[in-house]
Amino acid sequence: MSDSEQPPAGGPPQPADGAPAEPPVTEPPVPEPLPTEPLSRTDSPDPAPVSRLLPRWLAPAGELPGPFRRAFWRSPIRGPWLTSVFGLILLAGVPVVFVTGLLSYAAYNPDLSPVNDTTPDKGWLGFYLFSWPTRPEWLYRVNQGVHVTLGLVLVPIVLAKLWSVLPKLFEWPPVRNPAHALERLTLFLLVGGGVFEFATGIMNIQQWYVFPGSFYTLHLYGGWIFVAALAVHTGLKFPTVVRAIRDRGLLRELRVSTARTQPEPPAAGYLASPDPATPTISRRGALAFAGGGSLLVLALSVGQSIGGPLRRVALLAPHGQDTGSGPDDFQINVTAADAHVTADQTGESWRLALALGGSAARSLTRAELLAMPQHTARLSINCVEGWSTGDQEWSGVRLRDLARLAGLASPAPVLVQSLERAGAFNRVVLSAGQVMDPDSLLAFRVNGADLSPDHGYPARVIVPAAPGVHNTKWVASMTFEG
Amino acid sequence: MRRLMRWYGAGPLHLLALLGCFAVAGYAAARLVPSRPAGIAIWFLGAVIGHDLLLFPLYALADRSAAAVLRHRTARLPAISWINYLRVPAALAGLLLLLWFPLILRLRTRYQASTTLSPDPYLWHWLGVTGALFLISAVALALRIRRVDRATAEPEQPEPAQGTAPDITTDAHPGEVSGPGADDAPG
Numbered sequence: 001m002s003d004s005e006q007p008p009a010g011g012p013p014q015p016a017d018g019a020p021a022e023p024p025v026t027e028p029p030v031p032e033p034l035p036t037e038p039l040s041r042t043d044s045p046d047p048a049p050v051s052r053l054l055p056r057w058l059a060p061a062g063e064l065p066g067p068f069r070r071a072f073w074r075s076p077i078r079g080p081w082l083t084s085v086f087g088l089i090l091l092a093g094v095p096v097v098f099v100t101g102l103l104s105y106a107a108y109n110p111d112l113s114p115v116n117d118t119t120p121d122k123g124w125l126g127f128y129l130f131s132w133p134t135r136p137e138w139l140y141r142v143n144q145g146v147h148v149t150l151g152l153v154l155v156p157i158v159l160a161k162l163w164s165v166l167p168k169l170f171e172w173p174p175v176r177n178p179a180h181a182l183e184r185l186t187l188f189l190l191v192g193g194g195v196f197e198f199a200t201g202i203m204n205i206q207q208w209y210v211f212p213g214s215f216y217t218l219h220l221y222g223g224w225i226f227v228a229a230l231a232v233h234t235g236l237k238f239p240t241v242v243r244a245i246r247d248r249g250l251l252r253e254l255r256v257s258t259a260r261t262q263p264e265p266p267a268a269g270y271l272a273s274p275d276p277a278t279p280t281i282s283r284r285g286a287l288a289f290a291g292g293g294s295l296l297v298l299a300l301s302v303g304q305s306i307g308g309p310l311r312r313v314a315l316l317a318p319h320g321q322d323t324g325s326g327p328d329d330f331q332i333n334v335t336a337a338d339a340h341v342t343a344d345q346t347g348e349s350w351r352l353a354l355a356l357g358g359s360a361a362r363s364l365t366r367a368e369l370l371a372m373p374q375h376t377a378r379l380s381i382n383c384v385e386g387w388s389t390g391d392q393e394w395s396g397v398r399l400r401d402l403a404r405l406a407g408l409a410s411p412a413p414v415l416v417q418s419l420e421r422a423g424a425f426n427r428v429v430l431s432a433g434q435v436m437d438p439d440s441l442l443a444f445r446v447n448g449a450d451l452s453p454d455h456g457y458p459a460r461v462i463v464p465a466a467p468g469v470h471n472t473k474w475v476a477s478m479t480f481e482g
Numbered sequence: 483m484r485r486l487m488r489w490y491g492a493g494p495l496h497l498l499a500l501l502g503c504f505a506v507a508g509y510a511a512a513r514l515v516p517s518r519p520a521g522i523a524i525w526f527l528g529a530v531i532g533h534d535l536l537l538f539p540l541y542a543l544a545d546r547s548a549a550a551v552l553r554h555r556t557a558r559l560p561a562i563s564w565i566n567y568l569r570v571p572a573a574l575a576g577l578l579l580l581l582w583f584p585l586i587l588r589l590r591t592r593y594q595a596s597t598t599l600s601p602d603p604y605l606w607h608w609l610g611v612t613g614a615l616f617l618i619s620a621v622a623l624a625l626r627i628r629r630v631d632r633a634t635a636e637p638e639q640p641e642p643a644q645g646t647a648p649d650i651t652t653d654a655h656p657g658e659v660s661g662p663g664a665d666d667a668p669g
């Protein structure tokens with residue numbers, strides 16, 4: 001656990017690690033029976049502090065039962081090397097997932113208005129660096145595609161890493177000293193926080209909302225717990241990783257076949273089995289196994305963000321299904337029925353209430369709006385869940401033209417309100433920058449046809465690079481800050 | 483100070499780093515927990531033990547059972563480490579199920595109402611991918627057996643005592659797998 005971890009004092013003589021000994025190919029690389037008793041009880045270099053700290057029952061004189069015995073764990077490939085390599089892969093991937101997650105948080109422009117803030121009690125955990133830009137228009141698509149797809153792709157590596165450190169869960173005695181106890185507590189946060197983040201994310205993209213609370217709350221704060229523990233774990237384990245990789249070599253070990261796979265000597269660390277079984281897979285085989293899982297997950301899900309013909313390959317992604325070839329046939333995430341928006345509300349009687357500040361709103365019919373200069377933009381809707389509709393051709397009135405019509409002299413944010421009564425995203429405040437982008441539209445048509453009810457008829461917002469839910473459907477009113 | 487650090491078991495930097503971690507995590511937890519303390523606690527504990535005490539026993543048992551049941555093979559087959567040809571497709575199919583079981587098993591989710599898409603295809607997609615994985619694995623194993631057969635047939639020499647090609651794992655102890663040795667571990 002800690003770097004105070006040392007090989008057992010007075011352990012059996014071990015073969016020198018990295019010895020070029022090429023054993024006869026078929027000889028099972030099991031060393032002669034080891035006197036494992038001293039190993040299984042404690043791997044503390046100095047048993048005195050243990051006996052001072054622990055009650056007698058925690059340091060039994062006899063044999064420990066089952067998994068608490070170190071020799072219970074017999075995998076010949078478990079050891080610091082394999083765990084370090086899995087750890088390094090995660091160290092490359094998890095920070096990317098974390099940063100894209102924070103960027104997605106920023107993309108909602110939470111500080112612009114309480115309306116946009118899904119986690120109002122965030123304190124210092126939702127710091128805000130910049131107003132979310134509209135260019136490049138693929139920014140949010142790529143950000144969320146990476147966040148979600150990389151998160152999915154890392155799952156096999158996380159599972160492999162958890163498998164590789166399993167014996168440590170049963171390490172005996174459970175605590176050796178205060179440092180060890182605290183460090184185990186960070187591992188509790190690391191594993192709990194990590195699995196919690198992966199689980200809530202994966203459930204959210206399948207819209208299986210059984211987690212205890214709002215997804216935004218759970219995923220943001222859980223992410224901080226995970227990353228705090230990951231940072232300290234990385235710092236404390238880095239010397240161990242460097243030593244493990246240096247001892248066996250990275251590329252050297254990758255050239256070793258199953259038949260020539262040697263267990264790490266028990267002195268290399270607690271994870272190395274003192275009684276290893278015959279290898280059935282090499283270390284490179286185990287890496288290829290986990291990496292193959294990652295590639296499979298990638299192939300079966302990335303199509304939902306990239307779109308095009310690849311979407312058909314996304315056989316196991318929530319938005320991998322082909323929806324048809326009509327003008328309105330692209331992915332939906334809230335239907336009109338779901339939003340309780342009725343045909344009465346969106347028919348002839350529909351009006352857009354356009355207002356500046358607290359002043360009286362002016363009512364505009366759909367015909368009046370269609371008589372204004374219409375602009376066309378090719379933009380995609382990109383969901384926080386990691387999928388994209390791919391580019392569609394939207395046409396409608398520029399938001400900045402509506403701002404001018406409302407009487408606005410200089411750029412300002414706008415509150416857009418939907419006909420949808422309930423629902424977390426039935427309104428949004430768009431920033432001045434989002435309003436001023438020439439491709440930001442109040443759209444009436446898509447791909448040459450009127451919007452369908454499920455795509456927001458009679459009018460919806462479309463803003464480049466904004467999170468999908470900010471493209472408000474069934475728009476009822478727009479109030480510019482005066 | 484030195485006595486204190488000796489009692490603690492590590493250096494002051496160690497303690498400082500851990501306190502920093504607990505400060506951030508505690509701050510986040512103070513925002514996370516109050517809404518539904520019991521629910522959050524159960525979820526967090528579940529996340530901690532989910533792999534180690536739930537998934538692992540299941541897949542370790544499956545691995546050992548497969549090894550034990552399929553140990554008796556016809557003697558005409560060459561000694562090949564065949565377990566991975568079973569392990570890999572089974573584990574990959576299991577991984578996909580773990581990720582997508584709400585869709586595959588058609589659990590009651592918001593999916594259909596929100597997206598207008600039916601969850602029905604996912605079970606078939608998963609079964610299809612699983613079938614393809616096992617098929618690929620079976621073909622790979624057949625090719626491997628043929629290659630090894632030829633390699634052993636060609637040199638008309640008396641059979642060596644043990645394995646022939648350097649890349650073949652001899653299955654000297656087919657009962658032993660790289661999972662935990664639960665029963666007969668010495669010591």
